[in-house]
Amino acid sequence: MKTNDNPRRAGRWAVLAVALACLAIPSRAAASGKADLPQVAPAALVAQLKGSHPPLVFQVGFRILYAQAHIPGSKYVGPANEAKGLDALRAAVRSLPKDREIVLYCGCCPWTRCPNVVPAYEALRALHFTHVKVLAIPENFGVDWVEKGYPVERGAPEKR
């Protein structure tokens, strides 16, 4: 009966609309060449950090951001668009097994403009790490992590 089909059809349209909306979200990332990076959503990372095998988390953004707020347990390596930051990242993973799960994050500025996550990811891939993901932060760490109520720690990183 037609009358019974209409709600179903409306439901299908709704599902299609949601699917199209989801496809549209990563388009900004695609525009910046970051679309290929394996990503982890903030909520998924929080769940992983509470689990029995949490990933190692590295902040590859700026020091003052880390000092104000960072993901609990994350290690500061510094901006990966600079040689100093990349060297610190390489040193931090030197003794790790290549299949160790690693999450990189920055959040300095909008995802499409972040200068740090791509070089950091590429450096770890060049070292043959196989389980590296980047935290999806569309706007910045304040908007996408702190204001969402995800856990944070404060404090300056240890001096190198």
Added chain:
Amino acid sequence: MTGRRAPRGWALPVGLACLAAASVALAARPSLMGAPAPDFTLTTLAGKPLSLSSLKGKAVVLDFFASWCGPCRDELPSLVALEKRYRGQGVQVVGISLDDSAEPVRKLVREFQVPYPVALGDEKLAERYGGILGLPVVFVIDREGRVVGRHEGETSVTAAEADLKKLLALTK
């Protein structure tokens, strides 16, 4: 009978409310809107002392930026133009860099011929301004030293200029 008591009807809603309150507390960041802008005393890259309190009587556009930040660099020409356009109307632009060192900032200042004072900030200053957890962030401060605008991201200078226009219209 198991002897265990069923959870009271109010336990779940109260528990959820507590969780929600905790989340709000974690997410809460102090809003400075309408409040006095935190004073600071810094030394500019040119070696001159700079305090916000010394600018009382002027409308201040305070730009938190970094030399390596793409959107900050994109906004810089607009900020320089804004400073030139409004300086005769008692407007002062101030740049606070969150770079780790002064040298890349000096280079940027030279490159964009930034005419207004620029100083290096730190996390303490950033926290007093409610947390600068992404760049750029532009504050607009009225002639009495109150925060009347806070704008984050790639269109922050355009939004700050809109605040400034309102402010200047009010004080004409």
